[in-house]
Amino acid sequence: MTITEARTAALPLTISKVDRRFEGLSGTIHALSNVDITIAPSEIVSIVGPSGCGKSTLLRMVAGFDVPTEGRILLGDRPITAPGADRGIVFQHPQLYPWLNVFDNVVFGPRMRGVPRNVFTPAAERYIEIVGLKGFERHFPYQLSGGMRQRLQIARVLINEPNILLMDEPFGALDYQTRLEMQKLLLDLCLDIAPTVLFITHDIDEAVFISDRIYVMSARPGRIVEVLDVPLPRPRVFEEATTNELFVKLRLQVLKALKH
Amino acid sequence: MPSHSEGFYRIVSVAVVTLALALWGALSAAGLLETNTFPPVQAIWEALSELLTRGYSGSPFYVQIMASMGRALAGFGLAVLFGVPLGIWLGSSRLADAVISPFLTFMRPIPPIALVPLFTFYFGIGEGSKVALIFMTAFLYLTVNTAAGVKGIPHDLILASQSLGLTGRQIFSHVVLPASLPHILTGMRIAMTLSWALVVAAELIAAQVGLGYLITDATTFFRIPLVFVGILTIGLIGLVLEGILLMIERRVLHWRGKQ
Numbered sequence: 001m002t003i004t005e006a007r008t009a010a011l012p013l014t015i016s017k018v019d020r021r022f023e024g025l026s027g028t029i030h031a032l033s034n035v036d037i038t039i040a041p042s043e044i045v046s047i048v049g050p051s052g053c054g055k056s057t058l059l060r061m062v063a064g065f066d067v068p069t070e071g072r073i074l075l076g077d078r079p080i081t082a083p084g085a086d087r088g089i090v091f092q093h094p095q096l097y098p099w100l101n102v103f104d105n106v107v108f109g110p111r112m113r114g115v116p117r118n119v120f121t122p123a124a125e126r127y128i129e130i131v132g133l134k135g136f137e138r139h140f141p142y143q144l145s146g147g148m149r150q151r152l153q154i155a156r157v158l159i160n161e162p163n164i165l166l167m168d169e170p171f172g173a174l175d176y177q178t179r180l181e182m183q184k185l186l187l188d189l190c191l192d193i194a195p196t197v198l199f200i201t202h203d204i205d206e207a208v209f210i211s212d213r214i215y216v217m218s219a220r221p222g223r224i225v226e227v228l229d230v231p232l233p234r235p236r237v238f239e240e241a242t243t244n245e246l247f248v249k250l251r252l253q254v255l256k257a258l259k260h
Numbered sequence: 261m262p263s264h265s266e267g268f269y270r271i272v273s274v275a276v277v278t279l280a281l282a283l284w285g286a287l288s289a290a291g292l293l294e295t296n297t298f299p300p301v302q303a304i305w306e307a308l309s310e311l312l313t314r315g316y317s318g319s320p321f322y323v324q325i326m327a328s329m330g331r332a333l334a335g336f337g338l339a340v341l342f343g344v345p346l347g348i349w350l351g352s353s354r355l356a357d358a359v360i361s362p363f364l365t366f367m368r369p370i371p372p373i374a375l376v377p378l379f380t381f382y383f384g385i386g387e388g389s390k391v392a393l394i395f396m397t398a399f400l401y402l403t404v405n406t407a408a409g410v411k412g413i414p415h416d417l418i419l420a421s422q423s424l425g426l427t428g429r430q431i432f433s434h435v436v437l438p439a440s441l442p443h444i445l446t447g448m449r450i451a452m453t454l455s456w457a458l459v460v461a462a463e464l465i466a467a468q469v470g471l472g473y474l475i476t477d478a479t480t481f482f483r484i485p486l487v488f489v490g491i492l493t494i495g496l497i498g499l500v501l502e503g504i505l506l507m508i509e510r511r512v513l514h515w516r517g518k519q
Contacts, residue, residue, distance in 0.1 A: 063419070082422075083422035083423045084423070085423065089419070095414065095420035097435070112425065112427075156424070157424075160424065
């Protein structure tokens, strides 16, 4: 059951020597400097950094909303030039269509791209169930809680079977308990459909808990100051993982790198 | 202050209106109202039955109503036809906005009535000048409201749509249009009310038929009960028109303002 046209096996993402400068009336803003990141298929990679370090700028370039001033971003061996359904972006504030119900929001992308109904309907049912919205198909976004809206936004990109999920502080606006639930959802997804994920956050615990690898960025211009592998075993359970000795050690390492 | 339910305030409104009508009836029955200043109920009743049976200055009452409705709807319809597309264009093109909006901004505060002499000069004393006046007012309102609706669409929603693989044309028809629909429909409702209210002003331009004509003409002959019937009719029709559009708005836009 394939929804994205010409979808091949999952592709690695390569960000190589990326620089981004914005020319403004008040001079040049150097947002990103010499960023190198490689993400293999099914890896979960987090970028942690202070606000304004350019981590969102980087994600927007991977999404195709913006282009690097220097350097290259490749998906497989093709440079990214425009937005596309092969990369699924999840915004911090869910960008849903308020006039469409849950089901119609989920199938909106495939429907617009001309995927036949008999293909997208079972796919939608599957992803709605995976994100835990079964039974809410006919609800409208305004009838959902913040966490459920975020689940909906995730289902809407998963149905496109993207090569990579781009998540821009996706749980940052949720209350603590909902955030834990969403982190659990993401980890369950990883066991189930194993998506590749580029995850932006400023929550260190979150980064260590969910990631395979963490890139720590400095303040502007954003540079990678530390790369940390997270060899915590999966499946991870929050209560166990966060009390693990390794977790505590990694957490401190990220903290130290941030003060760099 | 103690807060009450919505129902309580609705009851207050109905009660106050009923009380005012009852007071009017009581004053009428007591013979305290002067027919040619503030007419009693029975004078209004007589004027209404006269209008319904014999019409006014050669035209039946319904023809007077239809004449006014026709002008208001023609001006309003043209305004929707031109104002909504222009508004969408201004909302989506910063350059178009920079070129055209200064004129709209200048025109907006000009009271429509100030344009009556000029429009009579331009379009003659026939239907043209009346429809043009209504069109002008409704058009300005609709254009500005529609443009505001398009400008208010979150940029990230457009980006999210691009990311789902939509083409520019699909984003326009399936995202921009529905997302600006609340502003367009509210603009239409208010433009409709304005159009209807302007009929009277438009019919000051040498009209031979219409509710505005009726109340102006009847005033010159001191037939005040007829004037009251005309005004009450304008008010009631205005309420019904607004009610219909409000109903459509609520049904289509149940999701509005709840995001």
